[in-house]
Amino acid sequence: METAPMETEQRLVKLSSSQGDVFEVEFGTACYADVVKQMIDFTSESSDAETIPLNLKTTVLEKVLQYCDYHRDNEPKEIPKPLPTTNLGEIVGDWDAAFINVDDENMLYELILAANYLDIKPLLDLACAKAACAIKHMTPDAIREHFNLQPEQMTPEEEQEMLEELKWCTDGGAA
Amino acid sequence: MLSKGRAEAESGRPICWSIHSNSVEMSGGADENAGKRPRVDTYDSSPAAAAGGGGCSTGVAVDGGQPSDQGVHPVIDWADKANVCRLVPLLKKIKSLEAQTAAVLSEVRPHVTPTLADKVPGLSSKLMTVEQSVASRHDTLRGLIKTLDNVAVAKPPLPQPIATKTLPPDATITQLGRPSLDGLPPDVAHIVLAFLPTKDSAPLSRVNQSMRHLVTDDTRGVANEEDVQEDEEEQEKEEDQGGEGNDEEGEGEDDSAGEGAAGGADLRRQREETLPILKQKLGRLRTVHISAHWKALDFPLECIEASRDTVRSMKLCEKRLENDDEFEDYPYSVPTSPSTVTFSQLEDLYVEQWPDHRGFRGWRFPSLLRLRVGGRGWHAKDIVEHAPKLTSLWITDIEWVELCPYDFTWKLGRLKSALDPIWSKDSLKDVEKRIGLAYSNYISVPFTNELLHPTGRDQMSLPAFVNWAASVKCTVDWSAGWLVIDCSRDLVISPPAPTGPMAKMIKDVSKTAYKMTLRCGGKPLDQSWAGLLVFTMATELSVEGLTSSRALSSVPQWMAAKSDTTGGNRHLPNVTSLNLHADHRVSADAAGLNGLGALLGTLDRLTAVSLACLSNLGVAAFCLSQLPPTVTLESVEVVASVCGSDVPATSDCTRYPHVASMTVEVINSKTMSGVASGVALIAAVRPATVCLKASVDLSALHNREGGESREAEFRRGVEQCIDQAERDHYGLIANESRAGDFDEEGYPARVELQLVRLPTHS
Numbered sequence: 001m002e003t004a005p006m007e008t009e010q011r012l013v014k015l016s017s018s019q020g021d022v023f024e025v026e027f028g029t030a031c032y033a034d035v036v037k038q039m040i041d042f043t044s045e046s047s048d049a050e051t052i053p054l055n056l057k058t059t060v061l062e063k064v065l066q067y068c069d070y071h072r073d074n075e076p077k078e079i080p081k082p083l084p085t086t087n088l089g090e091i092v093g094d095w096d097a098a099f100i101n102v103d104d105e106n107m108l109y110e111l112i113l114a115a116n117y118l119d120i121k122p123l124l125d126l127a128c129a130k131a132a133c134a135i136k137h138m139t140p141d142a143i144r145e146h147f148n149l150q151p152e153q154m155t156p157e158e159e160q161e162m163l164e165e166l167k168w169c170t171d172g173g174a175a
Numbered sequence: 176m177l178s179k180g181r182a183e184a185e186s187g188r189p190i191c192w193s194i195h196s197n198s199v200e201m202s203g204g205a206d207e208n209a210g211k212r213p214r215v216d217t218y219d220s221s222p223a224a225a226a227g228g229g230g231c232s233t234g235v236a237v238d239g240g241q242p243s244d245q246g247v248h249p250v251i252d253w254a255d256k257a258n259v260c261r262l263v264p265l266l267k268k269i270k271s272l273e274a275q276t277a278a279v280l281s282e283v284r285p286h287v288t289p290t291l292a293d294k295v296p297g298l299s300s301k302l303m304t305v306e307q308s309v310a311s312r313h314d315t316l317r318g319l320i321k322t323l324d325n326v327a328v329a330k331p332p333l334p335q336p337i338a339t340k341t342l343p344p345d346a347t348i349t350q351l352g353r354p355s356l357d358g359l360p361p362d363v364a365h366i367v368l369a370f371l372p373t374k375d376s377a378p379l380s381r382v383n384q385s386m387r388h389l390v391t392d393d394t395r396g397v398a399n400e401e402d403v404q405e406d407e408e409e410q411e412k413e414e415d416q417g418g419e420g421n422d423e424e425g426e427g428e429d430d431s432a433g434e435g436a437a438g439g440a441d442l443r444r445q446r447e448e449t450l451p452i453l454k455q456k457l458g459r460l461r462t463v464h465i466s467a468h469w470k471a472l473d474f475p476l477e478c479i480e481a482s483r484d485t486v487r488s489m490k491l492c493e494k495r496l497e498n499d500d501e502f503e504d505y506p507y508s509v510p511t512s513p514s515t516v517t518f519s520q521l522e523d524l525y526v527e528q529w530p531d532h533r534g535f536r537g538w539r540f541p542s543l544l545r546l547r548v549g550g551r552g553w554h555a556k557d558i559v560e561h562a563p564k565l566t567s568l569w570i571t572d573i574e575w576v577e578l579c580p581y582d583f584t585w586k587l588g589r590l591k592s593a594l595d596p597i598w599s600k601d602s603l604k605d606v607e608k609r610i611g612l613a614y615s616n617y618i619s620v621p622f623t624n625e626l627l628h629p630t631g632r633d634q635m636s637l638p639a640f641v642n643w644a645a646s647v648k649c650t651v652d653w654s655a656g657w658l659v660i661d662c663s664r665d666l667v668i669s670p671p672a673p674t675g676p677m678a679k680m681i682k683d684v685s686k687t688a689y690k691m692t693l694r695c696g697g698k699p700l701d702q703s704w705a706g707l708l709v710f711t712m713a714t715e716l717s718v719e720g721l722t723s724s725r726a727l728s729s730v731p732q733w734m735a736a737k738s739d740t741t742g743g744n745r746h747l748p749n750v751t752s753l754n755l756h757a758d759h760r761v762s763a764d765a766a767g768l769n770g771l772g773a774l775l776g777t778l779d780r781l782t783a784v785s786l787a788c789l790s791n792l793g794v795a796a797f798c799l800s801q802l803p804p805t806v807t808l809e810s811v812e813v814v815a816s817v818c819g820s821d822v823p824a825t826s827d828c829t830r831y832p833h834v835a836s837m838t839v840e841v842i843n844s845k846t847m848s849g850v851a852s853g854v855a856l857i858a859a860v861r862p863a864t865v866c867l868k869a870s871v872d873l874s875a876l877h878n879r880e881g882g883e884s885r886e887a888e889f890r891r892g893v894e895q896c897i898d899q900a901e902r903d904h905y906g907l908i909a910n911e912s913r914a915g916d917f918d919e920e921g922y923p924a925r926v927e928l929q930l931v932r933l934p935t936h937s
Contacts, residue, residue, distance in 0.1 A: 132370035140381035
């Protein structure tokens with residue numbers, strides 16, 4: 001009876017990215033993502049060696065697996081809302097801060113989407129907190145420019161109405 | 176700001192962590208403030224690290240190391256990081272021992288005179304060999320430690336693709352969403368926004384239409400959640416101070432005062448303009464979380480009351496500052512007849528702390544279903560009286576059960592009188608209700624007479640409260656962190672265990688307690704309690720009141736019952752820590768100790784044992800020998816006032832558990848044989864490392880005329896103890912013994928020896 005969990009732990013699981021790259025990881029790492037665990041439970045009924053397809057790019061899946069591998073034995077810290085500081089290292093620890101320090105913003109947002117898709121709440125929180133740090137203190141114009149977002153065409157009346165509505169939170173006047 | 180840090184990984188170069196004992200700046204891939212804080216391990220993506228192989232420089236100057244050390248910065252595997260962390264302090268310890276040896280050797284040299292060296296062939300050269308050997312070992316260790324201090328740790332290997340699966344020709348990569356801020360699914364975007372304070376997230380609605388929808392969303396948008404936190408309190412206080420400054424300073428007295436006055440006027444004007452809009456915006460809150468100092472409560476309360484028809488969930492917490500006076504009267508007055516505010520939609524309310532002056536006067540909760548109240552305020556009655564639909568009540572931090580049974584039974588009476596009119600109504604008569612009561616202090620069984628039969632007006636006994644709850648279809652969930660089994664009362668017969676709802680209560684409390692104390696000295700608890708007292712959560716067991724050998728018989732026999740499935744103790748299956756306080760009058764040969772021994776013999780998960788106030792070390796030896804021999808104890812602490820050497824001789828049939836670390840302290844020993852008994856205990860139990868401490872009353876040692884002084888006798892006694900320990904295959908690591916500062920009276924002499932068990936020779 002006692003050896004059963006050990007056998008499960010040592011079992012290897014194959015996960016494939018949307019680009020066709022196959023990763024072989026330990027069962028415990030794979031099951032850190034609830035969705036993957038459910039998929040494993042489902043597929044193991046039919047075939048033991050089946051590869052589980054995930055709708056994630058290879059680079060994103062690789063990064064997610066790195067997170068799962070580290071945190072399967074290291075409980076991630078809960079991130080307070082709102083963030084008391086933009087220095088994430090003080091909140092989540094050095095490893096997580098370094099992990100989420102991706103230089104490519106697309107990767108950050110891909111990680112958010114991946115964590116949401118795979119139902120990995122700590123990773124979702126970490127990536128969202130990083131995104132929040134990035135946009136904190138940015139003006140709406142700066143955000144538009146940063147993300148290449150197009151403002152909707154508004155009539156002058158609509159714009160005025162919105163500015164009036166937001167007056168309470170923009171230091172006494174429209175920016 | 177998103178910063179660099181991934182290039183290395185993608186370019187295939189190794190990314191390294193570095194272990195340092197000092198603070199290190201993150202040399203790349205860090206967030207903007209990372210360099211300002213100390214780090215233990217971090218990415219090191221410096222050029223040397225990026226170059227791969229063995230060159231992973233940390234950027235920390237290595238001072239004082241061997242020239243050969245400075246160029247060596249090996250990269251170790253991630254899996255070995257923990258080993259290095261453990262290895263370094265151990266090597267430092269060995270180095271310290273070498274230093275101690277060298278210090279002793281330096282005292283040797285002056286005694287080797289040229290004449291002595293001439294007469295004893297090889298004395299000088301062999302001593303030199305020893306000295307060189309010590310110095311060499313010390314330097315080697317120093318270099319090794321520096322090298323280990325500077326090793327870089329390879330990043331945990333990224334999972335690598337093991338193969339590429341051929342995709343079906345019609346396969347397409349579907350997008351889960353657009354990887355951008357406004358491309359996130361609404362639920363996810365709200366998580367991002369939740370990390371920002373309201374004042375930062377609200378302006379985002381000006382970015383574009385989709386962001387505006389997210390920010391002002393009726394369900395989860397910022398205007399539907401009021402979260403007043405400390406920084407906003409500060410802002411409010413600053414504004415208040417600005418206003419006060421304006422009132423106090425004379426007009427144009429100096430420039431700064433003038434600016435302050437102008438600033439205060441600006442702030443007031445700004446406030447006057449924006450507050451009505453803000454109140455309007457915050458007049459339809461759905462969830463509220465207030466965690467603020469009372470000085471910042473006025474405005475949030477206005478918003479809450481304005482949201483009376485929309486708010487569904489509310490958490491209120493008054494924060495106290497460190498320098499707040501505990502008994503400070505709130506310097507604002509609450510209207511004696513506040514207007515009635517009816518929260519028509521509020522279903523959940525959690526009150527952690529709340530100003531007593533403010534209370535909840537005037538508030539009505541017609542839809543409130545669930546209420547959670549912190550114990551200090553005890554506002555439950557004020558709320559439940561106006562909550563006709565309430566079915567769930569949870570009260571935490573109850574402190575009064577032992578400290579003041581009168582207060583506790585009075586609170587129960589108030590609670591019942593508040594809830595009874597509501598719960599006995601026809602509309603709620605058949606509805607299942609629930610009350611949770613959590614004690615922050617301990618509660619003891621059997622219950623005291625004050626809890627069972629209170630005599631004061633408005634008081635209600637525990638059984639009466641429990642019976643009332645059952646009569647109104649209310650389940651009461653009891654919990655306590657600490658439960659005391661009181662067997663200290665000298666009763667003729669032990670009261671049998673209660674039945675019915677009271678039995679359930681005791682079961683609940685036992686199930687939740689993480690600590691159990693067995694108080695001895697009187698009649699053991701009746702067998703009928705065995706079915707109720709199962710401490711599944713308890714990890715700590717204390718046994719107190721062993722004031723006499725008779726008191727040992729207080730340990731109920733049924734507590735030593737074993738589980739049929741695990742073989743461990745049925746009532747205390749998860750106890751890892753044992754604290755036993757005996758009394759000087761309890762001896763190892765007391766027959767009653769066997770009752771305690773039976774209990775100890777079933778504690779198969781112990782890792783820490785503390786045995787205090789023993790009359791002799793024989794009791795400690797006995798208690799340890801009664802533990803299951805299979806347990807592995809990480810620490811054992813023994814404190815005894817020893818009158819003589821009472822450790823029984825080790826017999827082949829005596830088995831002790833494995834002990835990693837043991838501290839033996841002998842208090843106020845009159846003879847050195849008391850200390851020797853500590854060594855005997857160590858030799859019997861054979862822990863891996865030992866700290867032996869003793870205080871010896873020198874005045875009790877003989878100051879023989881013409882013989883050695885008390886101090887000399889003390890030192891000789893210590894030497895004998897060390898000698899005995901070494902014969903028992905223990906090595907001395909440190910000797911901090913001292914004979915004391917005064918000859919006749921004053922501080923007692925102290926023995927303090929650090930010993931380590933040596934490998935036994937075959």
